[in-house]
Amino acid sequence: MTPPKCTICKAKGTNFPVQVLLPSYNLKLCRGHFLEWLEGRVEDTIRHFRMFTKRDRILVAVSGGKDSLGLWFLLHRLGYDADGLYIDLGIPEYSSQSRRYAQDLAERIQRTLYVVSLSEELAPIGDMKQWSRKPACSLCGTVKRYYMNRVAREKGYTVLATGHNLDDEVAVLWNNVLQWNMEYLARQYPVLPAEGPFLKKVKPLCRISEKESALYTIFNGISYIKPECPYSVNASSLENKKFLQQLEEARPGTKITFYTGFLRELAPLLQEKTRETTELTLCRVCGEPTTTEVCSVCQLKQKMGRI
Ligand code: SF4
Numbered sequence: 045m046t047p048p049k050c051t052i053c054k055a056k057g058t059n060f061p062v063q064v065l066l067p068s069y070n071l072k073l074c075r076g077h078f079l080e081w082l083e084g085r086v087e088d089t090i091r092h093f094r095m096f097t098k099r100d101r102i103l104v105a106v107s108g109g110k111d112s113l114g115l116w117f118l119l120h121r122l123g124y125d126a127d128g129l130y131i132d133l134g135i136p137e138y139s140s141q142s143r144r145y146a147q148d149l150a151e152r153i154q155r156t157l158y159v160v161s162l163s164e165e166l167a168p169i170g171d172m173k174q175w176s177r178k179p180a181c182s183l184c185g186t187v188k189r190y191y192m193n194r195v196a197r198e199k200g201y202t203v204l205a206t207g208h209n210l211d212d213e214v215a216v217l218w219n220n221v222l223q224w225n226m227e228y229l230a231r232q233y234p235v236l237p238a239e240g241p242f243l244k245k246v247k248p249l250c251r252i253s254e255k256e257s258a259l260y261t262i263f264n265g266i267s268y269i270k271p272e273c274p275y276s277v278n279a280s281s282l283e284n285k286k287f288l289q290q291l292e293e294a295r296p297g298t299k300i301t302f303y304t305g306f307l308r309e310l311a312p313l314l315q316e317k318t319r320e321t322t323e324l325t326l327c328r329v330c331g332e333p334t335t336t337e338v339c340s341v342c343q344l345k346q347k348m349g350r351i
Pocket residue numbers: 169180181182184185273274275276277
């Protein structure tokens with residue numbers, strides 16, 4: 045049997061071995077054309093959603109995982125002005141390893157990496173239950189949002205980028221649809237515009253699947269943390285991802301069609317209907333944006349006796 049030919053090589057008259065099968069797009073690609081295809085697709089997403097331009101200063105939230113490191117590398121390669129921010133959650137082994145991967149990439153591409161240590165600012169994420177009844181992931185979301193926005197604003201960045209991929213977005217979308225959570229659905233968009241002191245937030249990998257993102261990172265020789273965060277045992281999101289993967293395997297393209305259909309057909313209607321009504325004010329202690337008099341992070345610090 046003759047081996048399959050790369051779809052793009054065939055058109056261009058070259059002949060490199062196929063390394064990636066993308067049934068959702070009916071493509072079989074060699075390594076080089078896969079990298080080109082993925083970068084083009086992200087560039088197209090950035091332009092389509094008007095995420096940023098080469099004049100912007102971008103801060104990428106890097107976790108040490110494949111998506112955020114791959115995104116940072118890709119933006120740098122495409123000529124964007126992008127630095128990184130790593131938030132060290134103080135999880136034994138997991139945090140020190142992922143921090144090292146983020147630092148390795150920063151050195152390789154010669155860009156600045158800011159590091160915020162939760163243990164120094166508040167306490168390791170695992171110890172926070174002493175001061176809050178919220179689950180670790182909910183606290184983690186709060187502190188990450190807080191420090192991402194704060195560091196980006198203080199250092200003069202104009203956009204915050206995160207490495208959420210298509211599988212992440214589809215799993216969240218599916219969950220929000222199952223519960224008809226209209227408020228969350230209205231905010232599920234790859235671009236959230238700047239709102240007063242909140243910076244613009246973007247997800248340039250929203251049309252790149254988890255597998256595509258992992259291959260991009262591996263093909264570029266970037267080391268990343270493989271084990272999941274030990275707190276990620278969120279049964280419903282894992283079950284959703286498993287279910288959606290079964291649908292995808294039965295009908296390739298299901299995920300991208302579901303997600304882009306939502307963005308095109310429903311998201312604009314929901315955004316129109318549920319215009320933001322929350323009043324933002326500035327935290328009386330730290331000056332960061334909040335909906336209460338004292339922001340959640342300062343409330344935590346107060347409980348810990350740190351302020
Ligand atoms: Fe944070 Fe939870 Fe994600 Fe771990 S799994 S990084 S604790 S949100």
